[in-house]
Amino acid sequence: MARERFDVVCIGGALVGSAIAHALSENPDFDGTVCVVERDQTYDKCSSSRAQNSIREQFSTPPNIKLSQYGMEFFQNFHEHTHVNGESPALNFVGRGYLFLAKDDMKLANMKANQVIQHANGADVQVLDHDELTKRYPLMDCSDLIGGCLGTMKEGTVDAWSLLQGFRQRAIANGVVYKQGEVVSIQRDGARVRSVTLATGEVIDVGDVVNSSGPRAQKTAEMVGLDVPVEPRSRSSFVFSCRTELEHHMPLVITPDNVHFRPDQQHYVCGTQPDDDVAVDYDDWELRPNEFEDKIWPVLATYVPMFDRVSVVSSWGGQYAFNTLDHNAILGPGSEVENFHFANGFSGHGMQQSPGVGRAISELITYGEYRTLDLTALSYHRVERNEPYLETAVI
Numbered sequence: 001m002a003r004e005r006f007d008v009v010c011i012g013g014a015l016v017g018s019a020i021a022h023a024l025s026e027n028p029d030f031d032g033t034v035c036v037v038e039r040d041q042t043y044d045k046c047s048s049s050r051a052q053n054s055i056r057e058q059f060s061t062p063p064n065i066k067l068s069q070y071g072m073e074f075f076q077n078f079h080e081h082t083h084v085n086g087e088s089p090a091l092n093f094v095g096r097g098y099l100f101l102a103k104d105d106m107k108l109a110n111m112k113a114n115q116v117i118q119h120a121n122g123a124d125v126q127v128l129d130h131d132e133l134t135k136r137y138p139l140m141d142c143s144d145l146i147g148g149c150l151g152t153m154k155e156g157t158v159d160a161w162s163l164l165q166g167f168r169q170r171a172i173a174n175g176v177v178y179k180q181g182e183v184v185s186i187q188r189d190g191a192r193v194r195s196v197t198l199a200t201g202e203v204i205d206v207g208d209v210v211n212s213s214g215p216r217a218q219k220t221a222e223m224v225g226l227d228v229p230v231e232p233r234s235r236s237s238f239v240f241s242c243r244t245e246l247e248h249h250m251p252l253v254i255t256p257d258n259v260h261f262r263p264d265q266q267h268y269v270c271g272t273q274p275d276d277d278v279a280v281d282y283d284d285w286e287l288r289p290n291e292f293e294d295k296i297w298p299v300l301a302t303y304v305p306m307f308d309r310v311s312v313v314s315s316w317g318g319q320y321a322f323n324t325l326d327h328n329a330i331l332g333p334g335s336e337v338e339n340f341h342f343a344n345g346f347s348g349h350g351m352q353q354s355p356g357v358g359r360a361i362s363e364l365i366t367y368g369e370y371r372t373l374d375l376t377a378l379s380y381h382r383v384e385r386n387e388p389y390l391e392t393a394v395i
């Protein structure tokens with residue numbers, strides 16, 4: 001059989017790989033061929049199918065705010081961007097806002113500093129004092145809180161599975177080829193990657209390659225002799241029910257202890273950062289069941305007294321592709337290999353960034369520069385220089 005060649009090969013075909021393939025295939029100035037290689041097309045064990053599906057403008061760096069705003073616009077016009085013969089998956093956007101809570105001056109000062117950046121970048125965010133919090137959220141015990149920061153109803157949740165299916169179905173209809181298979185080695189000739197090899201032995205010649213391998217980003221980077229500061233970190237999610245329904249609108253709440261919860265139809269979804277937040281095995285997707293009782297529930301019951309009696313109705317384990325340098329996405333090529341593009345390290349915000357990152361990487365490949373969003377600050381070059389570009393609003 002003749003060896004196949006594609007102008008672009010994405011290694012990993014979940015949200016980020018599919019968003020890039022989708023954007024390339026939608027760009028009238030790109031007339032190349034695209035192949036997405038995905039080791040598990042059931043998507044059972046990838047961040048994209050284990051996420052909590054929320055989008056927010058409340059970040060501390062302009063590129064992250066702009067990326068989310070791009071995502072919000074994309075979600076509003078999701079049908080137009082993804083339909084095939086008039087049919088698109090149901091994205092089910094629910095607007096609810098995010099509410100970050102503070103109980104010390106330093107945290108509140110940080111929120112106020114972020115608010116200046118957010119306003120300058122067109123995000124409508126309000127800092128609330130203790131009295132305003134108490135008035136707005138009578139079901140919350142605000143006694144130890146000195147303030148909070150609330151976003152608008154543009155912040156909310158979508159169905160990430162539908163987002164993935166939307167990217168994929170439109171990309172496939174546009175001619176993108178999805179291959180089930182694992183990339184096990186990459187052939188490099190000086191400053192260029194020439195081909196990738198799958199576990200089956202199949203070799204694919206390439207023009208450009210994208211590392212969209214999620215928590216396995218470092219494994220893929222190693223195949224070209226590079227490093228990327230991304231490691232798999234365990235994140236558990238819990239859905240709980242409470243006998244008494246919240247009568248008041250409740251946003252997605254992030255407590256000062258970094259426990260987060262939000263309503264989800266008749267239940268609530270929650271999670272937190274584990275105390276022992278270390279790299280885990282690539283194949284470790286296990287739930288950490290004790291996290292709910294030991295860490296999350298005591299915090300929930302402190303801030304919402306009626307959560308003192310709740311029951312967990314479902315739960316799942318997951319992995320963040322955790323960027324140990326600065327929690328931000330790492331995008332584009334480095335100085336050593338010109339046609340190997342990173343799209344990694346999204347930590348807990350890659351779902352909302354996938355439409356914007358798809359567009360951005362497609363522009364880098366097509367034009368050699370960003371045209372819609374300037375994401376230079378997120379480039380791989382900062383990794384080479386060991387210069388973090390820190391995001392402080394991390395969940």
Ligand SMILES: Cc1cc2nc3c(=O)[nH]c(=O)nc-3n(C[C@H](O)[C@H](O)[C@H](O)COP(=O)(O)OP(=O)(O)OC[C@H]3O[C@@H](n4cnc5c(N)ncnc54)[C@H](O)[C@@H]3O)c2cc1C
Nearest residue numbers: 012014016039047048051052054183214318349350351352
């Ligand atoms: C608990 C949890 C909550 C989250 N909540 C949010 C949220 O509220 N909002 C938000 O925006 N984001 C959230 N995220 C983050 C978001 O899910 C991720 O940032 C996003 O899904 C990353 O997508 P990805 O395509 O980069 O990675 P993944 O979804 O992990 O996909 C990588 C793919 O690459 C494939 N792959 C890897 N190596 C190879 C190889 N060698 N060959 C072929 N295929 C390969 C894998 O099989 C996988 O399918 C959350 C994540 C978790 C775990």
